Amino acid sequence: MRSTFYIPLIMGLLVQFSCKKSEPGEIKDYSVDQFADVEILRYEVPGFESLSLQQKTLIYYLNEAALQGRDILFDQNYRHNLLIRKVLETIYIHADVQRTTSDWKAFETYLKRVWVSNGIHHHYSTDKFIPGFSRDFFLEALGNIPADSLPLQTGETVGMLAEKLLPILFDPNVDAKRVNQKEGEDLIATSANNYYQGVTQSEVEAFYDALKNPNDPQPVSHGLNSRLVKEDGRIVEKVWKADGLYGSAIQAILFWLDKAEKVAENPQQTQVIHQLMDYYRTGDLKTFDDYCISWTQDTASLVDFVNGFTETYGDPMGMKASWESIVNFKNVEATKRTEIISSNAQWFEDHSPIDPTFKKETVKGVTAKVITATILGGDCYPTTPIGINLPNSNWIRRDYGSKSVTIENITEAYDAAAQGSGFSEEFIWDDAERKRIQTYGFLTDNLHTDLHECLGHGSGKLLPGVDPDALKAYGAPIEETRADLFGLYYLADPIMVELGLVPDMEAYKAQYYKYLMNGLLTQLTRIEPGNLIEQAHMRNRALITRWVLAKGKADNIVELRKRDDKTYVVVNDYEKLRNLFAQLLVEIQRIKSTGDFDAAKKLIESYAIQIDPVLHKEILDRYNALNLAPYKGFVNPVYTPVLDADGNIVDVHIRYDEDYTQQHLRYSRDYSTLPIWN
Numbered sequence: 001m002r003s004t005f006y007i008p009l010i011m012g013l014l015v016q017f018s019c020k021k022s023e024p025g026e027i028k029d030y031s032v033d034q035f036a037d038v039e040i041l042r043y044e045v046p047g048f049e050s051l052s053l054q055q056k057t058l059i060y061y062l063n064e065a066a067l068q069g070r071d072i073l074f075d076q077n078y079r080h081n082l083l084i085r086k087v088l089e090t091i092y093i094h095a096d097v098q099r100t101t102s103d104w105k106a107f108e109t110y111l112k113r114v115w116v117s118n119g120i121h122h123h124y125s126t127d128k129f130i131p132g133f134s135r136d137f138f139l140e141a142l143g144n145i146p147a148d149s150l151p152l153q154t155g156e157t158v159g160m161l162a163e164k165l166l167p168i169l170f171d172p173n174v175d176a177k178r179v180n181q182k183e184g185e186d187l188i189a190t191s192a193n194n195y196y197q198g199v200t201q202s203e204v205e206a207f208y209d210a211l212k213n214p215n216d217p218q219p220v221s222h223g224l225n226s227r228l229v230k231e232d233g234r235i236v237e238k239v240w241k242a243d244g245l246y247g248s249a250i251q252a253i254l255f256w257l258d259k260a261e262k263v264a265e266n267p268q269q270t271q272v273i274h275q276l277m278d279y280y281r282t283g284d285l286k287t288f289d290d291y292c293i294s295w296t297q298d299t300a301s302l303v304d305f306v307n308g309f310t311e312t313y314g315d316p317m318g319m320k321a322s323w324e325s326i327v328n329f330k331n332v333e334a335t336k337r338t339e340i341i342s343s344n345a346q347w348f349e350d351h352s353p354i355d356p357t358f359k360k361e362t363v364k365g366v367t368a369k370v371i372t373a374t375i376l377g378g379d380c381y382p383t384t385p386i387g388i389n390l391p392n393s394n395w396i397r398r399d400y401g402s403k404s405v406t407i408e409n410i411t412e413a414y415d416a417a418a419q420g421s422g423f424s425e426e427f428i429w430d431d432a433e434r435k436r437i438q439t440y441g442f443l444t445d446n447l448h449t450d451l452h453e454c455l456g457h458g459s460g461k462l463l464p465g466v467d468p469d470a471l472k473a474y475g476a477p478i479e480e481t482r483a484d485l486f487g488l489y490y491l492a493d494p495i496m497v498e499l500g501l502v503p504d505m506e507a508y509k510a511q512y513y514k515y516l517m518n519g520l521l522t523q524l525t526r527i528e529p530g531n532l533i534e535q536a537h538m539r540n541r542a543l544i545t546r547w548v549l550a551k552g553k554a555d556n557i558v559e560l561r562k563r564d565d566k567t568y569v570v571v572n573d574y575e576k577l578r579n580l581f582a583q584l585l586v587e588i589q590r591i592k593s594t595g596d597f598d599a600a601k602k603l604i605e606s607y608a609i610q611i612d613p614v615l616h617k618e619i620l621d622r623y624n625a626l627n628l629a630p631y632k633g634f635v636n637p638v639y640t641p642v643l644d645a646d647g648n649i650v651d652v653h654i655r656y657d658e659d660y661t662q663q664h665l666r667y668s669r670d671y672s673t674l675p676i677w678n
């Protein structure tokens with residue numbers, strides 16, 4: 001599972017509460033590029049230089065393994081993505097065309113968007129985006145390239161290639177959506193992803209229902225690592241493994257994992273890497289579970305990583321996992337914060353305002369740490385989560401727990417890049433709020449995420465006999481609401497000062513204000529005019545903030561106030577605001593614990609979906625005037641091993657000077673591990 005988009009990614013914050021933040025380093029300009037709806041940032045890897053040579057070497061090998069799977073994700077997202085990327089990059093490098101025209105500019109933007117989305121469908125909405133350049137430009141550019149530079153199949157002419165690609169690129173009705181989740185439609189036939197070929201939704205359901213044994217207490221994740229296809233009338237799984245589908249990419253990953261295994265930090269980590277390699281060789285899902293258990297139990301290593309078929313958001317059936325990788329090491333100083341929270345988990349549960357019958361007698365603390373990412377790969381690149389909680393298997397989580405991480409050098413990059421963006425001047429009511437957010441915002445934002453992840457999701461219990469899926473489609477936003485409210489409630493508790501997590505009782509107000517401003521106003525910048533609020537985390541924020549706005553009306557606790565025709569959030573009483581959060585937490589926990597579907601539906605439908613079109617337009621206009629991009633992506637640092645005369649690694653250097661286009665062209669040159677046609 002991955003955690004929510006970082007809330008302050010659209011905030012303009014000066015970070016001043018620096019005791020929890022790493023020292024400023026080499027990066028002068030965090031913003032690297034901006035196009036369409038994306039801004040590309042750089043992130044720093046503080047502390048890398050002071051790692052041991054063994055740790056640096058291990059990270060270097062794991063980083064290489066993380067880059068070798070890039071092609072897999074492109075192919076998983078859409079069957080023609082690798083061909084399209086190759087054609088576009090060939091045009092970019094070789095085409096003999098005017099490079100100052102609006103067509104060229106639009107072409108550059110399109111190519112950059114394909115890199116951001118790992119394909120031709122938007123990384124977030126999953127809708128296909130249409131080129132801004134003309135068909136004529138495309139044909140002219142293709143025609144100006146020596147045919148032997150183009151990826152042509154035997155016998156194929158440039159004209160045939162163009163004919164094949166034109167509808168794929170330009171016709172909005174061809175493969176329009178990567179992941180379609182509209183109820184009532186065949187979700188397989190109407191989704192353009194490459195997880196299924198030639199099968200219908202009912203065939204998929206029948207195939208996997210036959211594999212499942214409802215009495216198995218430790219079921220494997222059926223379908224996780226394969227494409228399901230119909231061949232000669234038979235339905236077969238093509239497994240992603242060293243001698244199967246994606247074999248050449250997996251072998252390249254194995255090459256580097258093999259080196260990593262030899263420099264692992266300890267026997268437990270050696271076993272983790274070893275089991276992962278076994279799994280990549282065999283594709284055996286039982287071996288994958290063994291690996292997941294070992295990985296969950298490895299809490300002693302400083303260096304850690306994810307490398308594999310992990311999250312299932314790209315499959316409308318929620319079975320097939322996209323390939324991703326992230327390599328990281330523990331931020332020991334910042335992890336003290338999450339350790340304090342985790343080790344007091346029972347105290348937090350006992351003192352929560354919810355009805356005692358819904359409380360857990362014994363809370364299992366979640367292993368939580370703050371990490372520094374060294375590389376982002378696959379589905380974590382270039383857009384990345386800020387927190388990850390794995391493994392996903394329910395029974396492994398139940399029996400062995402899970403690891404929850406917050407990626408703090410990424411959140412630091414968001415904050416650093418937002419400095420001077422004009423956002424806080426535009427949307428925050430006055431200097432007092434701005435100053436408070438400047439002083440405490442980075443800290444309280446991270447703390448809210450920690451409380452949400454380490455404690456919020458794990459607190460409370462269902463009454464006996466209540467179906468965990470009782471809330472159905474309302475389950476996800478209600479669950480996120482519960483975790484967010486748990487965090488909001490405790491941020492303002494004196495315990496936070498006592499535990500040394502915040503310096504004083506002013507700090508929480510920074511997060512309260514930001515949270516309300518985001519939920520009531522600025523998160524609307526992520527939604528197109530005329531659309532509703534759909535995403536679970538956005539619904540949860542709308543529910544909480546609109547509910548407290550409505551319930552606090554009589555006492556004027558929170559209000560939306562106008563100045564010069566602009567709408568602002570004004571908080572008149574922070575203590576009473578906390579009481580409102582507590583009241584709503586009590587009700588949300590009751591809904592969850594008793595499975596009260598009707599109450600969940602009523603809350604979500606009343607507060608979390610509709611948007612006032614006048615307010616929406618105002619927020620979009622103000623936001624657009626700032627020329628800010630609602631989505632962020634990243635470039636990775638460049639790592640270079642320093643070798644002695646015998647070829648041994650004696651150091652690993654890190655650089656932050658590669659730009660976005662250079663990085664992708666280099667990755668395509670050095671890490672193209674799959675054939676273009678398969």
Ligand code: ZN
Pocket residue numbers: 003004452457480483
């Ligand atoms: Zn959550």
